[in-house]
Amino acid sequence: MLPTLLDAFHLLGNLDAQVLAIVWLSLKVSLSAVALGALIGLPLGAWVAVARFPGRNGVAVFLNAMMGMPSVVLGVLVYLLLSRSGPLGSLGLLFSPAAMIFAQTLLVAPLIAALARQIVEDAWRDYAHEFAAFRLSRRQSVATLLFDCRFSLVVAVLAGLGRAISEVGAVMIVGGNIEGFTRVMTTAIALETAKGDLPLSIALGVVLVGLVLGLNALAHGLRQWAMVKYG
Amino acid sequence: MVGGLTMFPIRLDDLRFTPQGRPVLAGVDLTLGGEGISVVLGPNGAGKSVLLRTLAGLEKPDGGSIAWNGSAVPGPAVAMVFQTPMLLRASVADNAALGLKPLKLSRAEVQGRVARVLERVGLAHRARDSARHLSGGERQRLALARAWAVGPRLLLLDEPTAALDPTATEAVEALIREIRTDGARIVMTTHNLGQAMRISDDIVFIEGGRVREHSPSARFFSRPQSPEAKLFMKGELPWRIAFED
Numbered sequence A: 001m002l003p004t005l006l007d008a009f010h011l012l013g014n015l016d017a018q019v020l021a022i023v024w025l026s027l028k029v030s031l032s033a034v035a036l037g038a039l040i041g042l043p044l045g046a047w048v049a050v051a052r053f054p055g056r057n058g059v060a061v062f063l064n065a066m067m068g069m070p071s072v073v074l075g076v077l078v079y080l081l082l083s084r085s086g087p088l089g090s091l092g093l094l095f096s097p098a099a100m101i102f103a104q105t106l107l108v109a110p111l112i113a114a115l116a117r118q119i120v121e122d123a124w125r126d127y128a129h130e131f132a133a134f135r136l137s138r139r140q141s142v143a144t145l146l147f148d149c150r151f152s153l154v155v156a157v158l159a160g161l162g163r164a165i166s167e168v169g170a171v172m173i174v175g176g177n178i179e180g181f182t183r184v185m186t187t188a189i190a191l192e193t194a195k196g197d198l199p200l201s202i203a204l205g206v207v208l209v210g211l212v213l214g215l216n217a218l219a220h221g222l223r224q225w226a227m228v229k230y231g
Numbered sequence B: 001m002v003g004g005l006t007m008f009p010i011r012l013d014d015l016r017f018t019p020q021g022r023p024v025l026a027g028v029d030l031t032l033g034g035e036g037i038s039v040v041l042g043p044n045g046a047g048k049s050v051l052l053r054t055l056a057g058l059e060k061p062d063g064g065s066i067a068w069n070g071s072a073v074p075g076p077a078v079a080m081v082f083q084t085p086m087l088l089r090a091s092v093a094d095n096a097a098l099g100l101k102p103l104k105l106s107r108a109e110v111q112g113r114v115a116r117v118l119e120r121v122g123l124a125h126r127a128r129d130s131a132r133h134l135s136g137g138e139r140q141r142l143a144l145a146r147a148w149a150v151g152p153r154l155l156l157l158d159e160p161t162a163a164l165d166p167t168a169t170e171a172v173e174a175l176i177r178e179i180r181t182d183g184a185r186i187v188m189t190t191h192n193l194g195q196a197m198r199i200s201d202d203i204v205f206i207e208g209g210r211v212r213e214h215s216p217s218a219r220f221f222s223r224p225q226s227p228e229a230k231l232f233m234k235g236e237l238p239w240r241i242a243f244e245d
């Protein structure tokens, strides 16, 4: 046990190239997916919060339910979409980082949208009369609310990043865990543990947990700062 | 900042608002001319706020009609300040610009208007500060500035000094007069009788969802005509309880 741990920290301490490459790809894939997911999820969530259309409640429930979507199931769905005989097969994306970004975007966009809807709807209750009295259009209301809730929404986006970077099912299925190409932290941990290379698993695990903890600390700190600054 | 005189007189005819069958406005008849400050008085729950919100287009009446100089559409020059104005988590200047968004003005025009109204309400030096850090009196002045910036012809104010100390109240009253001079017709509510005397040209007295009396201010306070207003002035309506707490 002890030698394993020592090896793990040796890998970390030396910034092992293999570890770095894996961490870097993880960040690249998940950050891209979260950027895209936020681009879709934030306006979508705010829109659902503000708009009044038949089926609005259904959409809200759907978004909430999607927060609990198992990533493996989503992985399978995306696999079917991207596989050679699937509807998007001609793009040839399967087993590439692009496919992983695609899958994770689908995973986090509804999560961000669901959280954004809740946050924006709470704010909307406070502002609805003011905005209506000034005759803000729906679009102007959505934009103003997104800006007004910006600090809480950062937390929603970071939740998305937490989910993306720690999921293993989707990237494993659509990325294929190809060494040096589509291998990310979570898939590497799963594989190396199975192979018995515990030091690498532990080193990656420490990095992953560190990242997730760091993100949460960042979210917390940001909110505190915003509360003091903007009330 | 003055638009045309075209939306006056405003004629409310048998206006009714009955959510879940409750007669909140039970047939309001009222004519508002194009000038001055009208103060709506009446006990808690009389329907004052609902009346203002209906004029602002925020509540859909269940019966009767509002005619804006004969037309069913008020035009855009109506602004309202709520009793507890919601300020955005943003700077004072950004808040003052809120109502300008739908007007599609140039950036320079927006900045110009914001600077002008903040100057006039005495908040120019706070323009960059967070609005949520303002005091009650400052918030109320910012809310007035925000409404003023759109250049309203009709400005509706729901208890604009409800939670303010006498000095802040005086400052807000001075601003309301200035906005009137600037060309806005003002309709406001208050539970402060002294304020109503100081500021109003005419009094609209509401009770039980109906206008019981609409008189020039001087006459209302010296010789109220309706039995309801007489009682109210004697302090025998439940309103007095609200006034004292």
Ligand SMILES: Nc1ncnc2c1ncn2[C@@H]1O[C@H](COP(=O)(O)OP(=O)(O)OP(=O)(O)O)[C@@H](O)[C@H]1O
Residues within 6 Å of the ligand: B019, B020, B022, B024, B042, B043, B044, B045, B046, B047, B048, B049, B050, B051
């Ligand atoms: N949307 C609504 N649905 C149901 N009831 C309502 C609605 N809006 C107002 N009311 C009721 O209408 C009555 C009049 O309300 P309003 O707020 O106009 O009173 P007010 O005269 O402004 O009283 P206050 O002096 O306390 O501000 C109240 O009893 C209130 O509960």
Ligand SMILES: [Mg+2]
Residues within 6 Å of the ligand: B048, B049, B050, B158
């Ligand atoms: Mg009221």
